[in-house]
Amino acid sequence: MDKFQAVAVFAKVVEQGSFARAADRLELSTSAVSRHVADLEAHLGARLLNRTTRRLSLTEAGSAFFERAVQLLADLEEAEERVAAAAVAPRGTLKLTTSISFGVPSHNYDYFGEAVLGRNLNEIRLAIDVGRRLDAISDRLSVSARYSYAIVEKVLDLPNNRSNIAVDADILATRKLATRVGVAWQRSHGGLTSNEVATEEQFSQYDRILKDNNFHISGGVSYSLPKVDVFASYVYYAAGTDTHVGRAFTAGLSFPFER
Numbered sequence: 001m002d003k004f005q006a007v008a009v010f011a012k013v014v015e016q017g018s019f020a021r022a023a024d025r026l027e028l029s030t031s032a033v034s035r036h037v038a039d040l041e042a043h044l045g046a047r048l049l050n051r052t053t054r055r056l057s058l059t060e061a062g063s064a065f066f067e068r069a070v071q072l073l074a075d076l077e078e079a080e081e082r083v084a085a086a087a088v089a090p091r092g093t094l095k096l097t098t099s100i101s102f103g104v105p106s107h108n109y110d111y112f113g114e115a116v117l118g119r120n121l122n123e124i125r126l127a128i129d130v131g132r133r134l135d136a137i138s139d140r141l142s143v144s145a146r147y148s149y150a151i152v153e154k155v156l157d158l159p160n161n162r163s164n165i166a167v168d169a170d171i172l173a174t175r176k177l178a179t180r181v182g183v184a185w186q187r188s189h190g191g192l193t194s195n196e197v198a199t200e201e202q203f204s205q206y207d208r209i210l211k212d213n214n215f216h217i218s219g220g221v222s223y224s225l226p227k228v229d230v231f232a233s234y235v236y237y238a239a240g241t242d243t244h245v246g247r248a249f250t251a252g253l254s255f256p257f258e259r
Contacts, residue, residue: 003040003043005036006036006037006039006040006043007069007072009028010036010037010040010069011066011073012025013033013037014049014066017055018056019034019037037049046059046062047059047062048061048065048066049062096128097129097131098126099126099129100125101125102123102125121153122152122153123153125150125151127146127148127149128146128147129144130144130145130146131143140173141171142169143169144168145165145166145167146164146166147164147165148164149161149162149163155208156205158190158191158192159189159190160190160191160208160209160210161190162189163186163187163189166185167182168181169181176225177221177222177223178222179219179222180218181217181218181219181220182217182219184218185214186214186215186240188211188212188213190211191209193210193211193242197209211241212240212241212242212243213240213241215237215238217238218233218234219233220232220233220234221233228253228254228256230251230252230253231251231252231253232249232251233251234247234250235247235250
């Protein structure tokens with residue numbers, strides 16, 4: 001006997017006041033409904049219903065059992081709804097990290113050419129990182145995001161701080177093969193647009209004072225070999241103002257240090 005089904009059938013019979021109406025609601029035959037109730041009474045060793053040709057009524061034991069059965073079925077339905085909701089909602093451990101980093105110039109370029117190798121400026125970056133595994137979708141999938149604000153050394157007394165936002169999705173295709181896709185935005189707070197650069201002194205510092213806003217899309221893949229990791233990445237500069245345009249492809253090897 002399926003006890004949960006028998007309890008559900010019994011509760012429906014009491015609610016409908018008739019075996020026939022309960023059978024119609026449950027899409028069962030009247031004999032099947034009657035058998036479920038009879039099996040439940042046999043299992044409990046007590047009569048739950050008084051049956052007459054005119055109507056059904058609960059016995060004292062049936063009344064007490066029906067009250068608990070209704071609560072049991074309601075709790076079961078609530079539990080099923082919670083499990084179903086959890087199954088479709090992304091879940092996993094949410095990791096939140098804050099950081100402070102310092103950018104120190106590594107070149108000594110004073111004027112042009114720094115757009116390629118860096119602006120040769122000191123800066124302090126404040127950042128917050130958020131990451132989460134999406135186990136409900138796949139235990140191989142995770143997402144991460146980063147926001148950073150850079151306080152950049154002034155040039156010609158012009159502030160040119162910036163905000164950067166990046167969102168990435170990582171997929172561990174196999175134990176050795178990992179892939180990543182992402183998007184990133186940059187917004188400059190200060191600086192000058194290319195149309196606002198007017199003086200000779202400003203032109204000499206063009207790449208350092210430019211208001212560089214951009215948006216790019218990226219993808220990458222890495223593969224672990226016994227002694228080395230192979231990686232490749234592709235970046236497409238999709239939009240922006242006073243920024244670099246085009247595409248960039250990078251490939252390389254990384255060697256883990258082992259003791």
